[in-house]
Amino acid sequence: MARLSAWACLVYLPLFFFGVLGDDGLLNNGDFETAPANGFPSGALGQGPVTIPGWNMNGTVELVESGEKQGGMILIVPQGLHAVRLGNDAEVSQDIKLEKGSTYSITFSAARTCAQLESLNISVPPSSQTIDLQTLYSVEGWDSYAWAFQAELDGARIAFKNPGMEDDPTCGPILDDIAIKKLFIPDQAEDNAVINGDFEEGPWMFRNDSLGVLLPTNLDDEKSPLPGWIVESNRAVRYIDSYHFAVPQGKRAVELLSGKEGIISQMVVTKPEKQYSLTFSLGQAGDSCQQPLAVMAFAGDQAQNFHYMPTGNMTHQSVNLTFTAKAERTRVAFYSVYYNQRSTDKSSLCGPVVDEVRVSVSGSTKVWAGLGPGLLGMVLVCVLALF
Numbered sequence: 108m109a110r111l112s113a114w115a116c117l118v119y120l121p122l123f124f125f126g127v128l129g130d131d132g133l134l135n136n137g138d139f140e141t142a143p144a145n146g147f148p149s150g151a152l153g154q155g156p157v158t159i160p161g162w163n164m165n166g167t168v169e170l171v172e173s174g175e176k177q178g179g180m181i182l183i184v185p186q187g188l189h190a191v192r193l194g195n196d197a198e199v200s201q202d203i204k205l206e207k208g209s210t211y212s213i214t215f216s217a218a219r220t221c222a223q224l225e226s227l228n229i230s231v232p233p234s235s236q237t238i239d240l241q242t243l244y245s246v247e248g249w250d251s252y253a254w255a256f257q258a259e260l261d262g263a264r265i266a267f268k269n270p271g272m273e274d275d276p277t278c279g280p281i282l283d284d285i286a287i288k289k290l291f292i293p294d295q296a297e298d299n300a301v302i303n304g305d306f307e308e309g310p311w312m313f314r315n316d317s318l319g320v321l322l323p324t325n326l327d328d329e330k331s332p333l334p335g336w337i338v339e340s341n342r343a344v345r346y347i348d349s350y351h352f353a354v355p356q357g358k359r360a361v362e363l364l365s366g367k368e369g370i371i372s373q374m375v376v377t378k379p380e381k382q383y384s385l386t387f388s389l390g391q392a393g394d395s396c397q398q399p400l401a402v403m404a405f406a407g408d409q410a411q412n413f414h415y416m417p418t419g420n421m422t423h424q425s426v427n428l429t430f431t432a433k434a435e436r437t438r439v440a441f442y443s444v445y446y447n448q449r450s451t452d453k454s455s456l457c458g459p460v461v462d463e464v465r466v467s468v469s470g471s472t473k474v475w476a477g478l479g480p481g482l483l484g485m486v487l488v489c490v491l492a493l494f
Contacts, residue, residue, distance in 0.1 A: 130287070131311060134201060134265075136161035137285035139170065139189045147172065147189065159191065162201050166269075167194030167276055177220070183281060185216035185249040186315070190283035192220060193227075193269035195276045200266035203231075203287065205258035212310035212332040213256075213265065214320055215285045218249035221278030228268045231256045234330065237270060238323055240280055242342065244364065246452040249281070251320045253310035253332035253346065255290065286311040292334045300375040300383075301439065302335030304464035306359045309333045309346050319347040319362065328373070333361070335373055339440070342368035347460070353393030355423035360462035362392050363402065363443040369458070372405075372440035375466050377432035382469040385430065385439060388462040389415055390423030394449060396457035401444035406430040406466070407437045412444050415459055423460070429469055439466060 141160040147170055159170065169192040173184040184190045191199060205211065211231075219225045219240050228237045234256035244250050269279040288311035293303050303309075310320055310332040320332075321343035328337045338344055342365035347354065354360045363369050377383060385406040391398075400415035409430040417424045430437075443458040 130204065131289060132286055134161070134203065134285045134287060138187050139191055139283060140187050143170075159199070162191075162199045164197075164199055166197030167279075168192070168197050168199055169194070169277065171281060177277075180220070182220060183218040183248040185218060185251075185281070185283040186313070187283070190216075190218075190281050192277070192281045193267065193279040195272050195279065196269065197279060198266055198268040199282070200264050202262060202264050204262050205260065206289070207258055207261050210255055210257050210290045210330060210334075212253050212288050212290055213285065214251060214253045214288070214311040214313070215267070216249055216251045216283045216316075218281040218283075219243070220281060221275055222271060222273050225269070225271055225278075225280045227280045227282065228270050229254050229266070230268070231258075231263045231265050233259070236323070236325075242365075242456075243454075244321060244343065244345070244456045245318050246449075246455045247318065249283075249318075251284070251313075251316055251318055252343070253320045253322055255310070255325065255330045255332040257330050284313060284316070286313070290332070290334055298467050300377060300466040301373060301464050302375075303333065304335075304387075305357050306333065306336075306346070306361055306462060307357050309359055312346070312348050314350060317351040319345040319352065322346055322361075322371075333371075336371050337373070339370040339372055340365075340368045340442070344369045344371055347392055353390060353422045353460070355388035355390045355460065355462040357462075360388075360390070360392075360460050362394075362460050363441060363458040364447075364456045365458075366444065366446045367403070367442045370440055370442040371461075372438055374436045374438055377407075377435060377437040377466070379432055379434055382429065382431050383437075383466055384469045385428040385464075385466050387426055387441075387464040388423045388460075389413055389426050390417075390460040390462065391415060392457065392460050393422065394455075394457050395451045396447050397450045398447075399445060400447065400459040402426075402459050402461060403442050403444050404428050405438060405440040407433055414444075423462070437466075439464070 175182045225240045323343045345362040403412045413426045449455040
């Protein structure tokens with residue numbers, strides 16, 4: 108049996124790697140660092156012969172360079188040396204290959220320039236969403252965002268458009284680092300009603316991006332960049348990784364921002380009149396977030412706030428909320444009790460971290476001790492089988 112398992116791993120593990128990676132990652136010239144045929148120009152594009160490799164343009168589109176000034180303002184380039192700025196009603200677009208019926212997330216970085224109320228519309232027809240750039244979540248002057256859509260065809264055109272109309276036609280958001288990732292709904296554990304409770308499945312994250320990825324409002328769990336979960340409120344939550352933040356378990360978690368304006372929730376399957384336990388890890392992200400940190404947790408008609416009070420050198424603690432289900436589906440939700448900022452700059456938004464969310468029958472002795480369906484678990488199981 109061990110020999111059979113070993114051969115199975117040798118066959119399926121490479122398929123797993125290629126299935127996960129596929130064409131995930133940066134779009135064609137998604138970082139805008141590929142120079143046009145005549146080199147990087149100065150001034151507006153889209154009305155002359157110069158083009159941006161890999162992209163279609165409409166309206167006043169500029170390639171901007173890090174450190175470039177407009178009046179007394181230095182233009183923010185999120186990563187690398189170049190990005191694009193979209194003027195009034197301007198748009199950049201690109202044709203992408205998709206798999207019909209699959210859900211994809213788009214990660215991108217954006218910054219404001221001249222106007223306070225700038226926004227950015229992202230679309231893959233018939234899906235679209237306008238992202239409000241008014242709130243800056245970090246002192247760096249830019250943020251990364253994620254948006255999700257379901258492919259209706261095997262190919263489509265993704266477009267980023269500035270819907271604003273300013274007195275200065277060149278004013279508008281700066282766009283950079285655009286990546287795509289095909290999303291998968293994780294297998295559900297037998298003893299956990301929560302899908303993706305460890306938050307390991309989510310949007311593309313750049314290894315060199317230390318700001319995490321913001322998840323704006325999304326009320327459709329089938330088109331969420333965080334499978335299984337929705338963001339209910341008008342402010343974003345932050346998707347974080349263990350390379351730049353303190354994560355209770357695994358590689359990913361969610362940091363709750365902006366108090367009750369940043370809510371994540373999920374409807375889980377339950378049996379009426381049965382008693383359940385909602386358990387989760389409550390932690391801090393290691394980003395100098397000012398305390399106190401606390402989470403308001405909801406499970407059906409039960410609600411309770413939990414303050415972050417770890418013992419010893421722990422960066423997280425386990426929390427439990429018992430509830431009796433009233434229906435066949437029960438809402439589980441979390442938001443930060445306080446509005447927290449980083450002590451280092453007094454302006455970057457931060458908050459408590461939630462991870463390892465579980466809903467199980469109260470008193471059940473079954474504990475999921477496996478490594479789950481993720482990549483790490485498969486690799487370790489295969490290593491054991493091979494030896």
